[in-house]
Amino acid sequence: MCSPIGDGAAGAIVCSEDWLAGQSKSLRERAVKVRATAVAGGKYQLRSDEVTVSYAAARKAYSQAGLTPQQIDVAEVHDATSFGEILQVEMLGFCSPGQGGAFVADGATGPNGTIPINTSGGLVSKGHPIGATGLSMVYELCTQLRGEAGVRQVDGARIGLAENGGGVVGLEEATCAVTILEGMR
Amino acid sequence: MRDVYIVGVACTPFGNHVEKSFRALAQDVVGLLELEYGENGGAVATEIDTLWFGNCFMHAWGQANVRGQMTFLDLVEEERLPSRLPVTNVEAACATGSVALHGAVNDIRSGQAELSASIGIEKLLLPRNGSDHNIFDLFLGCADNLSDDRLVDLYRSSARTVGRELVIGHDRSLFMDTYAIQAMLHMKRFARPSNRLRPDRSRIITMEPRIRWLNTNSRQRSMMCSAIARSRTH
Numbered sequence: 001m002c003s004p005i006g007d008g009a010a011g012a013i014v015c016s017e018d019w020l021a022g023q024s025k026s027l028r029e030r031a032v033k034v035r036a037t038a039v040a041g042g043k044y045q046l047r048s049d050e051v052t053v054s055y056a057a058a059r060k061a062y063s064q065a066g067l068t069p070q071q072i073d074v075a076e077v078h079d080a081t082s083f084g085e086i087l088q089v090e091m092l093g094f095c096s097p098g099q100g101g102a103f104v105a106d107g108a109t110g111p112n113g114t115i116p117i118n119t120s121g122g123l124v125s126k127g128h129p130i131g132a133t134g135l136s137m138v139y140e141l142c143t144q145l146r147g148e149a150g151v152r153q154v155d156g157a158r159i160g161l162a163e164n165g166g167g168v169v170g171l172e173e174a175t176c177a178v179t180i181l182e183g184m185r
Numbered sequence: 186m187r188d189v190y191i192v193g194v195a196c197t198p199f200g201n202h203v204e205k206s207f208r209a210l211a212q213d214v215v216g217l218l219e220l221e222y223g224e225n226g227g228a229v230a231t232e233i234d235t236l237w238f239g240n241c242f243m244h245a246w247g248q249a250n251v252r253g254q255m256t257f258l259d260l261v262e263e264e265r266l267p268s269r270l271p272v273t274n275v276e277a278a279c280a281t282g283s284v285a286l287h288g289a290v291n292d293i294r295s296g297q298a299e300l301s302a303s304i305g306i307e308k309l310l311l312p313r314n315g316s317d318h319n320i321f322d323l324f325l326g327c328a329d330n331l332s333d334d335r336l337v338d339l340y341r342s343s344a345r346t347v348g349r350e351l352v353i354g355h356d357r358s359l360f361m362d363t364y365a366i367q368a369m370l371h372m373k374r375f376a377r378p379s380n381r382l383r384p385d386r387s388r389i390i391t392m393e394p395r396i397r398w399l400n401t402n403s404r405q406r407s408m409m410c411s412a413i414a415r416s417r418t419h
Contacts, residue, residue, distance in 0.1 A: 005310065007201065007210070007309055009214040009304065010195060011195050011303060011304035012194045013233065013302045017187065018299065030221075034190065037286060081365070086371070087367070120400050125403050127403070132307050135282035136402070174277075177280045177287055
């Protein structure tokens with residue numbers, strides 16, 4: 001399956017700790033901390049047995065956040081086609097290279113799995129209005145980390161990761177951004 | 186680096202907004218961001234120090250440059266966004282929205298701003314009554330157009346290693362073919378006698394529709410609801 005063509009808009013407002021300190025208690029409680037935003041550039045990847053740009057972006061983000069893949073509670077990954085989920089769980093370190101298919105098939109990325117992925121439905125289901133997609137991932141993560149996702153809620157979700165790739169160069173994306181967020185509940 | 190917090194998020198439904206302009210979608214998303222702060226929302230929006238705007242294909246609608254500056258003009262004139270708001274336009278193909286957020290976060294980290302917004306807007310459904318652009322050709326702008334045939338040659342040869350031929354045309358997205366070939370290369374590399382990915386793929390296809398009904402912003406959900414509505418009118 002591939003993501004449907006559509007329109008849309010998404011946004012996020014970020015602030016400093018000083019600005020947040022001057023706000024109401026209710027606003028402070030719904031704030032979500034940015035643990036990492038990292039971007040990596042693609043290269044003319046000619047071999048399919050090498051890690052891709054999302055691996056590089058994720059390692060920068062994990063380093064910045066001081067976290068490991070095993071500490072992520074919920075993730076949104078770039079599944080412009082369904083294969084994206086299988087590849088990205090490997091590149092993000094949720095499972096070993098080559099194990100993505102079995103990892104997904106075993107339900108690890110499902111709603112009650114060890115690392116629920118694309119609780120928004122992913123690009124394949126929700127759509128992919130290109131310039132808005134990455135911020136829609138952040139929207140879903142914040143909804144989860146605030147505990148406001150209703151029937152989609154991942155119990156106890158505290159750390160969320162978004163992986164958002166763009167363009168194509170060789171056998172990988174031309175760029176990739178990985179964002180890691182932490183709920184303040 | 187200073188710590189950074191997200192204090193407002195918004196997302197419009199994804200789907201067919203062909204009747205809405207970029208400015209109308211900007212009004213929608215800023216309105217949703219204002220709602221995040223309750224009664225004080227409008228005042229918060231006017232405190233924004235910087236705005237990072239993400240978009241890829243606005244040139245197909247006649248606005249090739251200063252995209253964000255033009256998109257938010259109404260909101261600035263209505264004083265819902267601050268006067269003289271600095272807008273930085275971001276384009277990074279499908280990663281545009283996250284790179285826009287990265288810019289806003291860096292503004293806070295560096296001390297350039299106390300409050301910064303990142304907003305992405307895209308209209309992929311082109312006007313029905315005439316457009317000089319083809320959406321699949323627009324997608325090609327996200328590939329390497331500075332090297333003659335390098336990308337196509339790579340995927341053509343890669344496709345042959347898995348017994349396929351790369352097909353190119355104005356009625357299909359090259360990206361979907363690149364993903365398909367990447368998937369087949371992955372299957373070949375990690376092949377099992379039982380062809381491991383086949384059952385996995387069916388599992389994903391059955392999982393995603395189950396979730397999509399739970400996300401009220403989902404494109405698939407709106408498409409299905411539209412189909413149901415149409416069937417009820419006939």
